[in-house]
Amino acid sequence: MSSSDSDSISISARRRSGRNTGRQINLKESDDENESFDELPLSEAKSVKTESDDDEDDVPIGSKRAPVEKKNKRPTKRTKNNNETKKGTRKKAEPVKEEDEDDLPLNTKAKPRTARGKSKESKKVNGTPVKKEEMDDRDLTPLKSGPPSPSPKSSTITSRNRSPNDDDEEEEEEDFKWWEQGNIDGTQKWSTLEHSGVLFAPQYEPLPKDVKLYYDGKPVDLPLEAEEVAGFFGAMVETDHAKNPTFQKNFFRDFLAVCKECNFKHNIKEFSKCDFSQMFHYFERKRDEKRNMSKEQKKEIKKKKDEEEESYKWCTLDGRKERVGNFRIEPPGLFRGRGNHPKTGSLKRRVFPEQITINIGKEAPVPKPLPGHHWAEVRHDNTVTWLATWHENVNNNVKYVFLAAGSSLKGQSDLKKYEKSRKLKDYIDDIREGYTKDLKSDLTVERQRGTAMYLIDVFALRAGNEKGEDEADTVGCCSLRYEHVSLKPPNIVIFDFLGKDSIRYYNEVEVDPQVFKNLRIFKRSPKKEGDLIFDRLTTNTLNKYLTSLMDGLSAKVFRTYNASHTMNEELKKMPKSLSLADKVLFYNRANRTVAILCNHQRSVTKNHDVQMERYEERIKALQYQRLRLHRMMLSLEPKLSKKMPELVQGEAGIDDEWVKRHHELLYELEKEKIKKKFERDNEKIMAEDPKGKLPDNELEKRLTAADQLKAVLDAEYRTTKVHPGRATLERLESRLSKLNDRIKVMRTQMIDKDENKTTALTTSKINYIDPRLTFSFSRREEVPIEKLFSKTIRDKFNWASETPADWEW
DNA sequence: TACCAGACTTGCCGTTAGGTGG
DNA sequence: CCACCTAACGGCAAGTCTGGTA
Numbered sequence: 028m029s030s031s032d033s034d035s036i037s038i039s040a041r042r043r044s045g046r047n048t049g050r051q052i053n054l055k056e057s058d059d060e061n062e063s064f065d066e067l068p069l070s071e072a073k074s075v076k077t078e079s080d081d082d083e084d085d086v087p088i089g090s091k092r093a094p095v096e097k098k099n100k101r102p103t104k105r106t107k108n109n110n111e112t113k114k115g116t117r118k119k120a121e122p123v124k125e126e127d128e129d130d131l132p133l134n135t136k137a138k139p140r141t142a143r144g145k146s147k148e149s150k151k152v153n154g155t156p157v158k159k160e161e162m163d164d165r166d167l168t169p170l171k172s173g174p175p176s177p178s179p180k181s182s183t184i185t186s187r188n189r190s191p192n193d194d195d196e197e198e199e200e201e202d203f204k205w206w207e208q209g210n211i212d213g214t215q216k217w218s219t220l221e222h223s224g225v226l227f228a229p230q231y232e233p234l235p236k237d238v239k240l241y242y243d244g245k246p247v248d249l250p251l252e253a254e255e256v257a258g259f260f261g262a263m264v265e266t267d268h269a270k271n272p273t274f275q276k277n278f279f280r281d282f283l284a285v286c287k288e289c290n291f292k293h294n295i296k297e298f299s300k301c302d303f304s305q306m307f308h309y310f311e312r313k314r315d316e317k318r319n320m321s322k323e324q325k326k327e328i329k330k331k332k333d334e335e336e337e338s339y340k341w342c343t344l345d346g347r348k349e350r351v352g353n354f355r356i357e358p359p360g361l362f363r364g365r366g367n368h369p370k371t372g373s374l375k376r377r378v379f380p381e382q383i384t385i386n387i388g389k390e391a392p393v394p395k396p397l398p399g400h401h402w403a404e405v406r407h408d409n410t411v412t413w414l415a416t417w418h419e420n421v422n423n424n425v426k427y428v429f430l431a432a433g434s435s436l437k438g439q440s441d442l443k444k445y446e447k448s449r450k451l452k453d454y455i456d457d458i459r460e461g462y463t464k465d466l467k468s469d470l471t472v473e474r475q476r477g478t479a480m481y482l483i484d485v486f487a488l489r490a491g492n493e494k495g496e497d498e499a500d501t502v503g504c505c506s507l508r509y510e511h512v513s514l515k516p517p518n519i520v521i522f523d524f525l526g527k528d529s530i531r532y533y534n535e536v537e538v539d540p541q542v543f544k545n546l547r548i549f550k551r552s553p554k555k556e557g558d559l560i561f562d563r564l565t566t567n568t569l570n571k572y573l574t575s576l577m578d579g580l581s582a583k584v585f586r587t588y589n590a591s592h593t594m595n596e597e598l599k600k601m602p603k604s605l606s607l608a609d610k611v612l613f614y615n616r617a618n619r620t621v622a623i624l625c626n627h628q629r630s631v632t633k634n635h636d637v638q639m640e641r642y643e644e645r646i647k648a649l650q651y652q653r654l655r656l657h658r659m660m661l662s663l664e665p666k667l668s669k670k671m672p673e674l675v676q677g678e679a680g681i682d683d684e685w686v687k688r689h690h691e692l693l694y695e696l697e698k699e700k701i702k703k704k705f706e707r708d709n710e711k712i713m714a715e716d717p718k719g720k721l722p723d724n725e726l727e728k729r730l731t732a733a734d735q736l737k738a739v740l741d742a743e744y745r746t747t748k749v750h751p752g753r754a755t756l757e758r759l760e761s762r763l764s765k766l767n768d769r770i771k772v773m774r775t776q777m778i779d780k781d782e783n784k785t786t787a788l789t790t791s792k793i794n795y796i797d798p799r800l801t802f803s804f805s806r807r808e809e810v811p812i813e814k815l816f817s818k819t820i821r822d823k824f825n826w827a828s829e830t831p832a833d834w835e836w
Numbered sequence: 837t838a839c840c841a842g843a844c845t846t847g848c849c850g851t852t853a854g855g856t857g858g
Numbered sequence: 859c860c861a862c863c864t865a866a867c868g869g870c871a872a873g874t875c876t877g878g879t880a
Contacts, residue, residue, distance in 0.1 A: 527873055
């Protein structure tokens with residue numbers, strides 16, 4: 028209840044945003060009626076062929092990642108062509124001449140900022156809302172502030188009933204609960220660390236002799252190194268990547284380079300004359316072979332692999348066994364940059380020990396590199412958490428081997444993150460008030476900063492660091508450009524840009540009138556396409572300012588804060604007495620609200636429509652059963668029609684036409700079933716006695732059962748009466764109620780699924796929503812946690828698992 | 837103050853394991 | 859029991875942010 032609803036900012040803007048078309052909730056399932064007889068087989072919609080690729084050009088709302096073909100419109104501004112410093116227009120940007128003021132009285136002279144205005148030079152804490160004591164690293168108890176934690180305090184190790192002589196240490200380590208320990212130090216990450224190093228990619232396996240690259244119609248004998256690279260492409264020819272010209276270009280350049288490196292003489296000049304189809308088919312065959320291996324073979328292979336990897340999976344940190352995350356060195360391949368990445372398709376080279384730095388405890392044995400090789404370096408740095416690192420060659424990015432998500436190190440920093448965002452609750456009112464004032468500041472810098480903070484806070488935008496020429500052109504708040512923001516008076520703003528991973532952010536929203544005004548100013552001539560909106564602001568200066576407001580505050584904390592806050596608010600709306608399925612749906616909807624806020628999207632699965640149709644059909648089949656149940660009840664007790672009018676009402680979406688088709692389907696299914704059974708029986712008998720074969724007319728005899736069914740159904744169709752058989756009213760009622768439940772559950776699942784079509788829930792679940800909200804919800808509402816968190820997520824959030832039902836965010 | 841490297845978090849998606857309906 | 863299909867896992871790309879250096 029702490030606040031933050033009272034802020035002056037029009038937070039409601041977010042709610043109104045076009046994207047949040049929260050579908051109508053119909054938790055309260057309408058009518059329910061009855062049905063049944065002898066359970067009819069559930070018909071399955073015959074995979075309705077659909078034009079699944081509907082996402083042609085339905086541009087508007089959540090269209091996914093931008094098509095790569097799209098010409099990169101990156102403004103010339105940002106290029107180094109006009110001998111600017113490598114990084115764009117910041118600073119020297121077109122002087123939006125200080126404050127032009129046609130619509131506001133802006134003075135250029137920096138008047139003494141009032142209390143909070145504090146400018147950069149005074150990073151001194153004074154004047155800013157310094158609140159509360161700083162959060163102390165040492166006080167990281169996840170459940171604090173809640174009622175007394177139920178868990179035993181400070182038990183470092185809970186030894187579960189172990190017999191005296193079994194003292195395998197590992198047992199103990201697993202139960203270590205770091206979150207019940209007090210002090211967690213910030214800088215030093217460990218005292219002792221042992222691990223087995225990294226697992227290298229398997230050696231290249233040459234292609235069979237008869238599988239070759241063809242150039243200009245003729246086979247080419249490539250050296251192995253080049254063959255490998257060609258194979259990378261060959262395996263992908265059917266993918267979108269391989270059709271991307273940039274990808275092709277980069278691949279081909281690197282392929283030729285490798286050919287050259289091995290002094291291979293050839294006449295390969297043009298990509299278009301390369302034919303990879305043999306390779307492609309070879310890989311396809313291999314894939315099929317693998318898929319068709321017997322279960323035993325698969326198991327065998329898996330077992331072997333597990334054994335090989337076992338030692339890499341674990342490390343020992345401060346004497347405790349912890350899981351390692353990505354111990355496999357990334358194999359060579361073609362770089363699959365996302366969106367319109369200039370380097371996509373480049374060859375990602377094989378990594379050798381010589382490039383790898385190992386980080387390990389001083390006392391620990393150094394893991395062995397590959398035979399005949401040596402590590403680049405062995406380090407003993409306990410202020411970092413990585414076990415190994417190397418540079419990847421395409422973008423020269425640093426890669427690391429870290430511990431797994433469920434490890435103590437990761438857990439601790441996670442907890443810290445969520446505590447920090449909770450701490451923001453205490454500051455948010457002042458901060459909002461502060462940036463609201465800044466919206467009208469005389470200083471452009473401050474006005475830009477205030478505006479940016481508004482966007483980050485209200486729309487959960489990312490900070491938006493500058494990016495280089497050799498990366499995809501994506502933006503966040505601080506890097507928004509002229510063309511990303513359209514203004515529609517009086518105060519509608521349309522955001523349309525590519526964010527992280529080239530995911531489109533499209534949002535049409537109402538904003539605070541002052542924000543609107545400001546954006547107009549920031550876009551004013553001479554600014555034009557390609558120019559930064561916030562030309563006086565960088566993520567760096569923004570974050571520096573934020574830190575001065577609250578210790579540890581940076582732009583991304585707002586995302587965490589708003590995500591968790593939203594989740595908290597949504598969960599509070601929990602209606603009374605929902606069924607379990609509806610509780611889960613409710614939770615997912617809350618989750619979805621957060622995901623939409625954060626613009627977490629996913630591509631629609633290929634057969635989403637098919638799935639929906641299938642649900643539809645299944646529900647209809649159930650409804651039909653209900654209809655029959657109703658009719659049975661009526662024929663048993665005609666007077667019921669008075670008391671239960673629904674009995675004669677029929678079912679939505681079920682008309683004569685449908686029933687007819689359904690009967691037909693049921694008939695076919697029944698015949699199908701009988702035939703299958705017949706065949707199976709036959710096989711069984713023949714297995715025992717090769718001559719035992721069932722008589723020829725047996726099948727026909729059996730099939731008459733289907734005909735009988737058909738006859739019954741036909742009669743029902745004509746008379747709209749259903750014979751209740753020997754069922755009693757009581758029985759029918761009980762069947763009816765079960766059926767109603769099934770219908771509800773299924774409808775709920777269908778709605779949930781459909782609403783999830785383009786929204787990814789897991790990202791917010793894993794990174795933004797305080798897991799204690801989920802655990803306490805689970806406890807409070809008695810929803811098994813398994814329904815909300817998958818195994819790995821539970822493991823990752825083990826530190827929050829004992830959150831009490833009444834824990835307050 | 838600009839720039840960059842380093843460290844760690846966030847994010848989407850292809851592959852896989854295992855649950856489920858037939 | 860099997861084939862299918864999905865949810866979950868893991869891979870790795872792409873962000874954020876801090877601190878050191880010139």
